[in-house]
Amino acid sequence: MHPVTKDAPSDPRDWTEEEVRARILGLKSRLGRDLLVLAHHYQRDAVVAVADAVGDSLRLAQQAALATARHIVFCGVHFMAETADILTGPGQSVILPELRAGCSMADMATPDALEWAWQRLTAVETGRVVPVTYINSAATLKAFVARHGGTVCTSSNARKILEWAFTQGEKVFFFPDEHLGRVTAYELGVPLEDMLVWDRDRDLGGHDPEAVRRARVYLWDGFCVVHQMFDVEDIAFWRQKEPGIRVIVHPECPFDLIRAADAHGSTEYLARAVDQAPPGSKWAVGTEVNLVSRLAARNPDKLVVSLSPHQAICANMYRTRPLSVLRVLEGLAAGRVENRIRVPEAVAGEARQALSRMLSLS
Ligand code: SF4
Secondary structure (H helix, E strand, C coil), X not given: CCCCCCCCCCCHHHCCHHHHXXXXXXXXXXXXXXXXXXXXXXXXXHHHCCXXXXXXXXXXXXHHHHCCCCEEEEECCHHHHHHHHHHCCCCCEEECCCCCCCCHHHHCCXXXXXXXXXXXXXXXXXXXXXXXXXXXXXXXXXXXHHHCCCEEECCCCHHHHHHHHHHHCCEEEEECEHHHXXXXXXXXXXXXXXXXXXXXXXXXXXXXXXHHHHCCEEEECECCCCHHHCCHHHHHHHHHHCCCCEXXXXXXXXXXXXXXXXXXXXXXXXXXXXXXXXXXXXXXXXXXXXXXXXXXXXXXXXXXXXXXXXXXXXXHHHCCCHHHHHHHHHHHHCCCCCCXXXXXXXXXXXXXXXXXXHHHHC
C-alpha cells in the first residue's frame, strides 16, 4: 500500500508531487495487470517515475505491440498513442493523458498536402519512388506509405529502412523530417546534390521537372522545433570550455551540426552512450533537456551537459503532468476509459501493414 496523506487539500492542484505520486501508485496497484504505463524519454521526471517502461519511439512501439494489458496509458504525444492503438488488439485501449499533446513536426505533413505532392511528383517521369514516413507522423500518412509500397522508420532504424527502400525503387520520398532524411541518405552514399528539399506549399516542391527527374531523394521540409535549437557555435563553446568533451546529437538536428558533432543517434543511442561511458568522461548532448538532465543526475561521476544554453524543451511532451496521469487512472478505476485514442480501422489496417513491415526490418 502507498500511503496517501489524510489531510490533503481537496483541490488536486494543491496536492504535493508526493501526494499525487502516492495516489498514482495506489491506483496502479489496484489496476494491476490491466494497466501498462509507458513514457517517452522526453517526459518530465515525475511522469517517468511512475511509468512501467520508458523508451524512444521504436522501443515504445515494440512494447505496445507486445503488451497484454487491457489499458495502456501512453505518456507521450498524439502520434505515439495512435501508433500504440494500431499495434494493440481490439480488446485493448490506448489512453493519452493530455489530449493537447501533439507534435509540431508531425503536423507539418498533412494528408492533403502529401497527396498533392505525390500526384505531382509521380506525374513527372521519375522512376519508381518509395515513400518513407518517419514515425513522427499521423496514422493517415502511415496508411499512405502502405498503399504506395513504402514503410515507416524511427531514428533508431532509419538507415536499415532506407537501405531496404533503395532495394524497392530508385528513389525515396522521405517525410516529414528533412534532417533525418538527409543525414541518413548521405551516410548511405547519396550525395547532397542528389537530394531535393520539397517545399510543401509550392507546386513540384518548388522545383522544375528536370531537377525532380534528376534527384534521388525528396525531403519534405518539416523539422523539429526542439532539435533545430542547437547551433554549431554551441559545439565550439563546449569544446573550448571542456577539452576532451564528446558531443553527441539527435539526427533531427540540422546537417551541419550533425557533421560537426562527434556522433549522432537516436534517443536510445544517446542515453546508452552516456550511461555506458567510463567515469570522468564528459558529454555535451544535443537533445531534449528532460532526458539530458536525467542522464546528468544518474551519472554523477561524469560531466553531462545540454549542448544548448537555451532550454531545449519539448512543450508538447511537457504538457503531460502527473496530475494528468492521475485523472485518467481515476477514470479507469471507476470503470471509465477517458482520453482514448482510436484510429479508424480503415486507416489502422493499412498503417498496421507499414508498421509491421518496419518492425520486421528493425
Ligand atoms: S521533440 Fe520534436 S519531434 Fe519530438 S515530439 Fe517534440 S516537437 Fe515532436
